[in-house]
Amino acid sequence: MKKLWQMLKMLPPVVAAATPGVGPFLARGRWPRTQGALTAPGLNGPVEIIRDKWGVPHIFAKDEHDLFFAQGYVQAQDRLWQMEMGRRISDGTLAGMMGPGALPVDRIMRTMGLRRAAERAWAHVQGEARTIAEAFAEGVNARLKAEPLPLECSIFGVTPAPWTPVDILTRGNMLALALGGNHRLELFRARLLAEVGEELTAMILPSHAPETPLIVPPEAMNLRGLAGVTKLEGLDKVDALLGDPNIVSGSNNWVVHGNRTASGKPLLANDVHIGLGLPSTWYESGLHGGRFNVVGFTLPGVPMVVVGHNGRIAWGMSNLGPDTQDFYIEKLDDPKAPKRYEFKGEWHDLEVLREQIPVKGGAPVPLEIRLTRHGPLMNGVLGPQVKPDSEPLALRWALHDSGPLLQALLQMNTAGSWKDFRAALELWESPGQNFVYADVEGNIGYQATGKIPIRAAGHQGLVPVPGWTGEYEWQGWIPFQDLPASLNPPAGFAATANNKITSDDYPYLIAHNWFPGYRAKRITDLLAASTKHTVEDMRRIQAETYSLPAEALRPYLLAAAQPADALQTKALEEVKSWDLRFETDRIGATVFQSWYITLLRNLLSNKLGKELVNRYLASEYERHGSMHMPWVIGLMEKPDSEWFQDSKTPGKKKETRDELVRRSFAEAVQWMSQKYGPDMAGWQWGRVHTVTFINAPLGRIGPAFVRRAFNSKTLPARGDNYSVDGSSFLWSRPYEVVHGTALRMIIDLNDFSKSVGIHTPGQSEHLYHPHRDDMMEMSQNVEFHPLLFTRQQVETHAEGTLTLQPATAIAKQG
DSSP states (O other): OHHHHHHHHHSOHHHHHHSTTHHHHHHHTTSOOOSEEEEOTTOSSOEEEEEETTSOEEEEOSSHHHHHHHHHHHHHHHHHHHHHHHHHHHHTOSHHHHOGGGHHHHHHHHHHTHHHHHHHHHTTOOHHHHHHHHHHHHHHHHHHHHSOOOHHHHHHTOOOOOOOHHHHHHHHHHHHHHTOOHHHHHHHHHHHHHHHHHHHHHHHSOOSOTTSOOOOOGGGTOOGGGTTOOOOHHHHHHHHHHOOOOSSOOOEEEEEOGGGBSSSSOEEEEEEEEEOEESOSOEEEEEEETTEEEEEEEOTTOOSOSEEEOSSEEEEEEEOOOOOEEEEEOOBSOSSSOOEEEETTEEEEOEEEEEEEOOTTSOOEEEEEEEETTEEBOHHHHOTTSOTTSOOEEEEEGGGGOOOSHHHHHHHHHOOSHHHHHHHHTTOOSSOEEEEEEETTSOEEEEEOOOOEEEOTTOOSSSOEESSSSTTOEEEEOOGGGSOEEESOTTSEEEESSBOOSOTTOSSOOOSOOBOSHHHHHHHHHHHTOSSBOHHHHHHHHTOOBOHHHHHHHHHHHHHOOOOSHHHHHHHHHHHHOOSBOOTTOHHHHHHHHHHHHHHHHHHHHHHOHHHHHHHHHTSHHHHHHHHHHHHHHHHTOTTOGGGSOOSSTTOOOOOHHHHHHHHHHHHHHHHHHHHOSOGGGGOHHHHSEEOOEETTTTTSSOHHHHHHHSOOOEEOOOOTTSSSOEEEOTTSTTBEEEEEEEEEEEETTOGGGOEEEESSOSOOSTTOTTSSTTHHHHHTTOOEEOOOSHHHHHHTEEEEEEEEOHHHHHHHO
8 A cells, every 4th residue: 555655646646536446546535524423613512414315415403503514514525626616717716726728717707806796795794694604614614624625636736725705605606607698699799790780680699579670889880809709718718617608598497386286285396407517516405403494406605505495485496587797888098008988078097906816837917907887898808819909898797786695595595485585585686587486375476586787778788889978878777576576377387498578568678688488388388288287297397308499390391301312311201200309319309400500500601601600600609599590480481581592602593492401401411421320320319419517627628538537427418409308509519418407306385205306417526426426317317316304304315424513512522
């Protein structure tokens, strides 16, 4: 053993960790203690942590301080590295661990100011919420002192700093960034305007009200700084770590009244779609102590439960997707060395923040952040392709005016009625969400939340607007009482799936870019079909892969198709016989999807040209993928549309709709044959549409054998971008899944013990740990484990019990 240890010290730690036999030996020494007793100075009394056979900790404490101390402790046991990575990303200190390559991330995160927003918000946290946050941070720091650091800390030579309550708030701000993709859409729309004009831009990136013309200020028509920009390095690298902010993926939730269930009591279902990685975005736990008797899911680094249930109510959420971000074109006194900016004819001093970014292996790099009344100037951090002399763009983001979520979480976790719950949601300001609710009295409800700006007339929030005139200023916030809400709706259920949730006469603008409603329609159709719903029925709906877009498009495709050879004939038969479900064994699903992508590419090429189409599909698709499907379906009803005719290639023969459909089919079949081989067994949806849970950062860097060790195995993936069981992929790299269902739960208000849940891939981040990916295949198969609630349930499924004891108790025993 001594010789082995000497040898291992000579190996780079990451290589040792990925070496069979050696890696598991090293990793096991970093796994957390889950049995026996540990001293935890700062506790008032002993706390029992019973972990079930899925690795979920159930905490039983005598008071609330100890409850949240223990919650911080166990989260840090299982997810300390994830918490440290998240903190470094949000704070802009990643380069201090990873070197100069991480500087684009640090620059943009410091400029956007997630940490600054958290520091301002913490000053307003008072009372019990402040006490809970402080106890949680104490628990994290107790774990830092009591147990070995994760293996990744040794690999990168990192010792995490003590956890603070501000770190908790910053974690919530990261979620707001991950769910807020409008800033990307504004920049892309501005780039399209400069290259193809208003008409084509409005067609390709439509708003929710296509009859309303796109209003483009003259100043936004030709932004020199964005002309020809093919990538935004800073934003792109952040997205690679956090997941693309987009409107395609963002969850489903619904709640069913007892008059539509077999038990006569409500059922509540929630499945959260978000970027998929290893470890999971979510962390499951049960909290039992003081006023708290809750079970559910939270974000690592955040106390209490974000979605779940207590003894009286249940709740779930999906992304509302409000437009809370705007770019303003500013006017500066000196573009090269600005000190002031203009507003309503007067000049104002820029607020300048000067920071030093630590860099591993090098000298600190200075960063100067310039702030206007609208927010930070972003040009210098978007990426090197943005021209230095470009129009200054400041980002206005409602996050910086939003209150902290801690008080909202506290009141949600302890609420016992619809009135209590709505009072809590009034404090939930960012990110804006759709919440569904049920209680043991039989009530169900829906409430939209968020601090959403009211824009001046003529300001749609779709493109950058002049900041110096004052005519595009935000006019306040949509009052909470005016946000959409419903208690016991007449339909007997309420459901959301990132779709438009307001009527056309709603007086405020919440968003322009809703998901087109395919998931929402499928869910509501299935809910309306029965008055005897059960937990199993909810599971079947969550597992739905039926495609409404394919149902609408397939008749047009089949009517036009004229197969030219045996392979095309066979491929066409697969589409004809396909049941319109994106199940893993369906060949017709793959043929249809490839046919659609090729058709879309050809349609766009007719107007945009190959280079711009490649950019549209490669770097931007996930942010506006939901927009073009309704557009393409609508075009199929207009066979004479000029979109079917190539206007970019001089002298090229004009095509009809059906000719373009036929050419696209032939090209798609050829592409599939070349990529997957002529044997159609290799075209099954689950063989080409796969998911690998990528570890950050070691699953993205280094040699292949290191990536294999830190990433999950590759699994077949069900569903697609538009199915209820969502599983989204980048169209530039079909069909690698990047977003999907990261969490599911179903709550039975008749009997909480029958509630179920799961998140993926598992509870633990630790390399080779049995709970690192043990829920992964269950989740892919839409299977669940019991959402354990009572002490008896927990003890029945117990895997180990750890008792945290205060130092005074240990001293007395000694």
